Amino acid sequence: MAYSINEACVSCWACLPLCPSNAITASSNSGTHFKIDPKKCTECNGDFADPQCSSICPIEGAILDASGEALNPPGSLTGISPGRLEEAMVEIQTRAR
Numbered sequence: 001m002a003y004s005i006n007e008a009c010v011s012c013w014a015c016l017p018l019c020p021s022n023a024i025t026a027s028s029n030s031g032t033h034f035k036i037d038p039k040k041c042t043e044c045n046g047d048f049a050d051p052q053c054s055s056i057c058p059i060e061g062a063i064l065d066a067s068g069e070a071l072n073p074p075g076s077l078t079g080i081s082p083g084r085l086e087e088a089m090v091e092i093q094t095r096a097r
């Protein structure tokens with residue numbers, strides 16, 4: 001079982017040094033995100049109680065579990081529910097007009 005990083009990653013480098021399995025690599029192409037080697041990722045089993053990458057990742061939805069579920073789902077880090085965020089974005093866009 002392994003986790004994965006998707007295109008929401010902002011390449012902040014926070015997770016890379018924390019991985020006990022050296023499973024995370026930075027893409028050399030600009031504009032692309034970091035990656036997890038599924039052959040190396042252990043989900044931190046045996047090393048830490050919590051996955052180190054998703055524990056530090058500041059971006060909701062950037063790291064997925066083996067079934068594709070976000071480890072930090074929308075609202076989990078900001079405390080703003082997806083519905084409230086959508087309402088706020090509409091308000092902001094309305095003000096900008």
Ligand code: SF4
Nearest residue numbers: 019041042043044053
């Ligand atoms: S879950 Fe653990 S082993 Fe897997 S990529 Fe994240 S930090 Fe590395």
Ligand code: SF4
Nearest residue numbers: 009010012013015057
């Ligand atoms: S901590 Fe999250 S946003 Fe930062 S490089 Fe890792 S996956 Fe990307």
